[in-house]
Amino acid sequence: MTDDWLPDLDPASGAKYTVIADALAAAIDRGTLPGGARLPPQRDLAARLGVDLTTVTRAYDAARRRGLIEARGRAGSFVRAPQRVEIADLARVDTGMNLPPELPGGLLARTIAETVGSLLLDASPLRLQYQAMGGSAEDRAAGVRFLDAMGLPAEADQLILAAGGQNALHAILSNTLLPGYAVLCRRFVYSGFRALAQRIGIRLVGLDRLDAASIAAACAADPRIRAIYLVPTNDNPTAETLDEDARRAIAATAIRYHLQVIEDDAYGPLAVAPLAPVAVHAPDHSWHIASASKIISPALRVAFVRAPNVAAAVQLAMQIHQTAVMPPPLNAAMLSRWIDDGTAMRLIAAMRDEASRRQALAASLLDGLDFTAHPQGYHLWLRLPGAIAPNDLADAMRPTGLSVMPADRFSVDGAPANAIRVSLGGLADDDQLIRALRILRGHAGAAI
Secondary structure (H helix, E strand, O other), rough: OOOOOOOOOOEEEEEEEEHHHHHHHHHHHHHOOOOOOOOHHHHHHHHHHOOOOOEEEEEEHHHHHHEEEEEOHHHHHOOOOOOOHHHHHOOOOHHHHOOOOOHHHHHHHHHHHHHHHHHHHHOOOOHHHHOOOOHHHHHHHHHHHHHHHHOOOOHHHEEEEEEOHHHHOOOOOHHHHOOOOOEEEOOOOHHHHHHHHHHHHOOOEEEEEOOHHHHHHHHHHHHEEEEEEOOOOOOOOOOOOOOHHHHHHHHHHHHHOOEEEEOOOOOOOOOOOOOOOHOOOOHHEEEEEOOOOOOOOOOOOEEEOOOOOOOOOOOHHHHHHHHOOOOOHHHHHHHHHHHHHHHHHHHHHHHHHHHHHHHHHHHHHHOOOOEEOOHHHHHHHHOOOOOOHHHHHHHHHHHOEEEEEHHHHOOOOOOOOOOOEEEEEOOOOHHHHHHHHHHHHHHHHHHO
């Protein structure tokens, strides 16, 4: 029993039971109260704090609703042990998704539990109904505030909610491009975008360098090019980031050649110093997608899409309604509340810290290998010695749970490349991540 645990109520403000519950959550986060620890009996804790038994009872009830503790009858109350389910175990068939890491201390799960309970009690019953096409006014206003914080001005009438980034990409491609048209992108591109282009009948033109000169040359050679697809920060899979000058130059080239820019900014907010999106420099030519899935959790199937203008936004809303109808209303309501009360930025900061820590581990363990990584990213792009076949290495790494995808999964033109994308987010603890990276180092380093 953790008899010595005693929260400090002296500087506290607000209801004492809430202060006790918050102190309990903080102690669990710090590891002061580990999973399985038995808490002091309510009557004992009340006496030591000098408060009514009812106050401690309410505090324990609040902590239980948050998923922090569990009651076991006469045995007392215990800190819930974290569930160590490996994300990689949930889907043994690797879909190639770049998984975000699990936040320590069950922070995300607790935050979701608290918010859902609060929403169901406080929000209008209309929150659980079908929403207006394109998203409710409340959710679109939250999206405007989020984009504004990222440096991208938007009007509510030109912002649409989609059921995640993939749904947004599907709607944009279907609504704006005809089969046979071409889209410029990097030679290695997000596999989900490549699959959508194939499904719709849009041709992808891969560029070794996504810069103004390459875009201009491609447009001069191919009159059917209509758009540019890019991930501006921490590209998936190459981990490259466009600097400010490159963003301005690409925007100017898009305007010059009347191209639409499809800006999939899945990772931008994770950067310590986010750069202004390309859409800032070509607002009338850009579709900007800001999804919650990578920066907070895939459980939030919500993306904000800033269209080039109001008419385009209306058309996009109709397209989304025909496919996904709408993002899950409870997801949208939760994200809006988090944007308004600051929780979204706190969760993004926690994800940023965890990603940075994992990248530091990878940089240390893979030192000497040839790879590109963003310091706040979930993945790295590892170029292999010629003696190693990427597909063979991916097969060899599968038992470790570390997601390793060969370059051909991302290739636009099918040309082989001796590289792999390594995702660092799928393993739940450091021991397994370190072990997997050491095994990867052993395979890749043996041929150097």
